[in-house]
Amino acid sequence: MKPVGRIGAAGLAVYFWAFVIFLFAPLVVLVIFSMNSSATPTLPLSGFSTQWFRQAFSNTELTGALVRSVAIALIAAAIATALGIMASLGLLALRGRALSLALTMLLLPLVVPYICLAVGLLILVQEVGTQPTLAAVVLGHCVIVLPFAILVIMPRLRSLDPAMNEAARDLGASEFAALRLITLPLLMPALVSSGIICFVTSFDEFAIASFLAPSGQPTYPVFLYASARTPALLPEVIAVGAIIIAGSILLVAGAEGGRRWAERRLVGGAG
């Protein structure tokens, strides 16, 4: 009854663990070196230390970039998710050619290299007559994360019974009230997923930010790129990397917990 033989199973196990190591080794190395007392990330390890964390957080340039990136990612995620809801509602009403045309347009940023968008946006911003600003970065990020929001929200919206919305209106709710009281709560798991994916994508994005962020106001990826050429900063960068990994794990765990909570609310918990 075994799908694979003994040798096949062993081979699969080797492949699996090789894959896991390939995936996680860089992260593990990062976390280990973040707590190494030496200023250069080389073996052998010289001793345990938390000094790089302290140093990183007293470096205002670094924390400034970090805060900038978080703020941009939050705003872009919120805007893209809101636009994603509207786009999905609109797409739901379309059929046939109109649907594929609209969908292709909306999802185009997925296949356009970010660097092209970045250059285009830079030219556009200068033609409009303003200098690169953080607002331009937010706009650029909205463009690239909107497809993710739509791809997450639309399937969920499609799976809702259209009679749900009709029932709400039948019972006296306006179109807006039906959206607020019925459709949006039922979309919540997808909205949370969309928010997280958009946030992470924006936080991580380098090309657009490097072109559009004003000099002296880099986002975190732009700051990292610049500091990679300053060896003295490297331990601090590694420490922040470890923190971001921890934050990501918390975010994913929190999202999964939140999703289960939301599903339980839909199915109905005890009482």
Place this chain on the structure above:
Amino acid sequence: MAQTTAGPGAPGRGPAKGQVSLVSLTKRFGDFTAVDAIDLEIPPGGFFSLLGPSGCGKTTTLRMIAGFDQPSSGQVLLDGEDIARTPPSRRPVNTVFQSYALFPHLRVFDNVAFGLRRAGVARSEVQRRVGEALDLVQLSELASRKPGQLSGGQQQRVALARALVLAPAVLLLDEPLGALDAKLRRQLQVELKQLQAQVGITFLYVTHDQEEALTMSDRIAVINRGRVEQAATPRDLYEEPANAFVADFLGVSNLMDATVIGPSGSGAEVRLAGNQVVEVARGAVATRGPAKVVIRPERIGIEPADSAGPNRLPGMVTNVVYLGSGLQLAVHLASGSTVTALVPNNAEESASTWTPGLLVTCHLPATALRILAADDAGREPAGDTAGRPPRLA
């Protein structure tokens, strides 16, 4: 409990309301006419069914009354007022959906309270009326559950309570029992009918199940291809079908080609295929020439092969189906057509008596035969016959 949940028809609230009139109501989707100039009077306070095969336009008609679909032309009059352009949220009608469409994230209580809260009803009043509505459908103890924790029958009752709590002038029900198993469905049919009598609200019920419609309704409109074929009481529809479609749709009917040749007593003399002449007492007895003759299977008498008399045709049993309470026989007549007949199950005798190959005489009583005028009979049932009993004529 029913007094407050009851609609405007309840005692002390003035004359019964909830009269719906459809005036040449039409709905087109592109080239397709789903509802074709329907005129229909739905009297207040009764149980009215729209019966027809799927795709016949009955659900579209309901949706136009609810306000989810806009008519292409025509009027929807509720107590004399045209509501065709009123948004669904402002119509004094409520709907029980086929899928129930309960809000999964809200408790049963909040589902039922939804409409009252939208209407700005005070908190204590909401509490009281939701309690009464849940009492009415016997679900009070499940008020704090989520819909996902309820059985199909319980969900159906929540949907009913949620719509009834607003005391609508008309309650629209779109095949609300379709998703339930046969036994529960029969039980809920009885309960729904009782509930309707109790609250006195006009129920407009859409179904493709003729048995369901006959059991529950005060009046039925049979719809086919977007038109009303006949609107009448269940008894009249069954006994006096206006045309072949109605006769066929309301249970198994035997339809036979015939020629009306002249008067005979109070009825007409009719020649069936194979030159057999019978007397027909009902239907369009004044017509002459080609027509159709219809008879219900349970009205055909099966007699021994040597039996003689008027309206008797020789035949041979070709098929026997055991139905439990009776047997359904297919009898090939000497005239060339095959009719379906029902004989009661008289215990051990029946099973052995009726076997294929048996020669019999079919008695078609004049009072059970009915002439359908050629005009009516010319309207064959729509190609879309899903949900319709098989045609055995």
